[in-house]
Amino acid sequence: MDGARDMAEAVLNAVEASGRHYGTGLPMIASENVISPLVRRAVDSDLHGRYAEGLPGKRYYQGCEDFDTIESLAIEAAKRVFNARFANVQPTSGTVSNMAALKALTKPGDRITAVSTADGGHISHARMGAVGLRGLDLTTYPWDAERMEPDVDAACALIREVEPSMALVGASVFLFPMPLQEMADAAHEVGAHVMYDGAHVLGLIAGGAFQDPLREGADVVTGSSHKTFPGPQGGFLLSDSDDEQLQRKLNTAVFPGTNSSYHLHHVAGKAVALAEFEAFGVDYAHDTVANAKALAAALAAEGFDVLAEDRGYTASHQVLTRHGTSDSGAGRHAAALLETAGIVTNMNMLPGDTKAMSPSGLRLGTQELTRHGMGPSEMEEVAALYRRLLIDGEDATRVRLDVRELRSGFADVQYCFEA
Ligand SMILES: Cc1ncc(COP(=O)(O)O)c(C=O)c1O
The missing domain is CATH 3.90.1150.10 (Aspartate Aminotransferase, domain 1)
Structure with a gap:
């Protein structure tokens, strides 16, 4: 008993020490951020212990009425902030939003093109990650190390040659906007969907300070809600398509495809972060x-x-x-x-x-x-x-x-x- 209590104290002491370490230092990891006091209030709430499955108004559990209000507000705010006709705010991380997009738009055995992890692609774009989990056949883009982006002509030629069902664009090392329009044109020419992984740069996109993937040919945008977008841990799945069948596929790929219940307190935190993003x-x-x-x-x-x-x-x-x-x-x-x-x-x-x-x-x-x-x-x-x-x-x-x-x-x- 004492040992168990001691362990709990040890954990809480380490939590506080981590807070001091970051709070007195210079946090410069490119995938991290800090949440606002109001987001913290939403996250540290009773919702933490609650369940919901489905979408607002279509639930499998009682007790979701207030949460339906929260999730509906979050969806509408996400559509405004990301200028998207479709938003799903449920993915519990950027990786889960990638898994959902891959589930919605590919079948096992399909071909996919992406940035290699050696060039800054994310592990979820690789055989060892979500791409492998979906059983996809991966080919990586030729890389222009001077420009730190895919060699656009060679990447477009590769897409035309491989004829993937998905061209994935985006990375964890992300200095410059991707040559998305050109790659999307090549992908659409061969009937591929275009997925833009904006995990790192989502806040910059939403603030109009980077590229605008939904206007540059991306059929779907995935991303984390806690990197440059300054919300709680989680993900977004976005599209500007008004195709109801596609929207249904994306929603179904999130639930039941890759989540059952999700993190309700984080959805509330995302909603508050979206409201603050609209202002600042x-x-x-x-x-x-x-x-x-x-x-x-x-x-x-x-x-x-x-x-x-x-x-x-x-x-x-x-x-x-x-x-x-x-x-x-x-x-x-x-x-x-x-x-x-x-x-x-x-x-x-x-x-x-x-x-x-x-x-x-x-x-x-x-x-x-x-x-x-x-x-x-x-x-x-x-x-x-x-x-x-x-x-x-x-x-x-x-x-x-x-x-x-x-x-x-x-x-x-x-x-x-x-x-
Ligand atoms: C490009 C890219 N996609 C996806 C992810 C995964 O995001 P998360 O950590 O939210 O699962 C990352 C994480 O760093 C990333 O860099």
Whole structure:
């Protein structure tokens, strides 16, 4: 009994320690974000323990009347925010929204084209992930390592040659808008559906600060609700099609296809996050991209090797830096050193790397620092902290103090309603 209680205390202590670690440091992982006080209220609610299956008004459980109001508001807000005729807000993650889209639009044994994981594609686009689970025959796009995007002519030629039933576009390393229109034209020519995985860039798309996949040929857009879109953990499934049969297929692929009950408290959190996005999202999205550009330029000025210089380094929330030769593990070493000073990032494979656990690069994201109110001048301060640690070799405990000091001026979440 005491041991069990001790374990519970140990867990809660670690939860609090994690909060302090992030709250006094610089959270710069490109797939993360912080939720607003009102979203937190929705998530930490009685809905946490409740069940719903089906869609608003068509339920298998009693007790859903209030939740029907919540989910209906979330669906309508998602349609407005993403400018989409169809939205399903139930997927419990970006991966689950990908599984649902693949289930709706492919059959086992079909061919699919996608970005390879070595070039920044997500594991759910790979044989080891959702694509393999659906039994699809994968061919990956030729990659333009200078432009950090699929080699558009070769990718279109590949789509025409392979004649897949699905062309999947999108990735986890996402510096620039994908050449979607050209790839979608090639895909539609051979009768393929086009799925755009916007997990990383969904908030930038919704804020009008990136590309507009539903207007550039995507039949369906999938994504996480907690990366650049600043909501609770979860996913969205979107389409601008008014084809009721397709909409029904997408809904059925979510339930019963890939979920039974889903996370009602997260749906409520998504609804609140969507409302806040309608009020503040355009500014947040543009500020996030401006900060990424400022951070990239400042890191280059400090002497770092920042990728894609010829294209202005980035047009998203992400920045990529190279810290040594391919497969040297220099990215892993840099990420570990940064964390000792309270700067949280992740190592990342860059063109030339072949080993995911010893890559040469780092992937940085500016969305969370932006949400805390940092701007381009703070990005210069952040770059200087990187230089002191990784180039000057200054003691991490001294740099940690300055990280703490910088962060202390940016404790609260911005771009949201007051609690
Ligand atoms: C491109 C892409 N798709 C899907 C996902 C999966 O999202 P989630 O972590 O919400 O399952 C990720 C996660 O990083 C991603 O980068």
